[in-house]
C-alpha cells in the first residue's frame with residue numbers, strides 16, 4: 001500500500017509498504033481522509049518534534065476493513081474516526097481524569113510516536129481500538145468527523161476555563177482554534193465575545209462563529225473600542241489566546257480584568273515575555289490548555305449531529321496522498337487559506 005514516510009526535517013518520501021494485517025485485538029481501517037495538522041507542518045520544518053522515523057497522520061476517518069480475534073468494539077464496515085491523542089491509561093494523569101496530559105502520550109499516539117504508522121497511508125492499523133477508534137454517528141459526514149482535532153482543542157479550552165454565563169470574553173487569534181473557542185463560549189453563555197484577528201477574512205468567520213465584535217489588533221481605534229466595551233470591569237473575565245504569537249499573548253493579557261483568567265491555548269515555539277512586576281498586581285489566573293479528551297470528542301460528535309456545533313466554518317481542501325509534501329510546504333507559507341487540507345489516499349467512499 002501507499003504511505004508517506006517522515007525521515008526527518010524536510011524529508012518526506014512516498015513509499016510502498018505492506019498492508020498491515022490485524023492480529024488479535026487489532027483493527028485495520030481503510031483511510032478515507034487524513035488531515036494535515038499544524039503539528040505535521042511544524043515537524044516538517046523544525047527538529048525536536050519528531051526525532052524519529054514514522055508515518056505521520058493522527059487525525060483521520062475511514063471504514064473498518066478487518067478486525068482481529070477478540071475485537072468487539074467495532075465491526076467490518078463501521079465508519080470510525082481514528083487517532084485522537086494517545087494515552088497509557090495507567091499513569092497519574094490518566095487515572096485522575098486528565099488523559100490529555102498523559103506522560104506516556106507521545107509513544108502511544110499513532111502518527112506521532114516513534115515508529116508508529118499513522119494515516120498518511122491507504123490503511124491504518126489500530127492496536128488499541130477501544131482507545132483509538134470512535135464511531136461516527138449516523139447523519140454525520142466523514143468530512144465533518146475528520147475535523148475532531150481542529151475543533152477539539154478550542155472546545156476543551158473553554159471547558160477547562162472558569163467561564164460562566166454572562167461573562168465577557170476576549171479571543172485573540174481566529175484560526176480554527178479561535179473559531180472553536182468562540183462557538184463554544186457562545187454555547188456556554190458568554191455575554192460579549194470580542195475577537196481580535198489581523199486578517200479580515202478570519203474576522204468575518206469570527207462573526208459567523210458567534211463573536212459580537214471582530215476587531216483588528218493592529219488598529220489603535222479597534223483596541224480603544226474593545227477597552228470601551230470592557231470599561232465597566234476594565235477587561236474580560238476570561239480571555240483566550242488562540243494564535244500562539246507573542247503579540248497575541250500581549251493583547252490577550254492587556255484585555256483581561258484584574259483577577260480574570262487568561263487561557264493560553266495557541267502553540268508556538270517562540271518565547272514570550274511575562275513581566276511579573278506588571279502582571280502580579282493584577283493577580284491574573286494564567287492557565288494552559290492542551291488538546292482534548294476522548295470524552296470531548298464524543299460530546300462534539302453529538303453536538304454536531306444535533307446541529308448545535310457548526311462545522312460549516314471550517315473549509316477543507318481534498319488532495320491526493322501523493323501531494324502531502326507539496327501541501328505541507330504551501331501550508332507553512334500560508335498559501336492555503338483553508339481550515340484543513342485532507343489527504344485522500346484512495347477512492348472517496
Ligand SMILES: [Zn+2]
Nearest residue numbers: 037039059149
Ligand atoms: Zn493534530
Ligand SMILES: [Zn+2]
Nearest residue numbers: 088091094102
Ligand atoms: Zn497515561
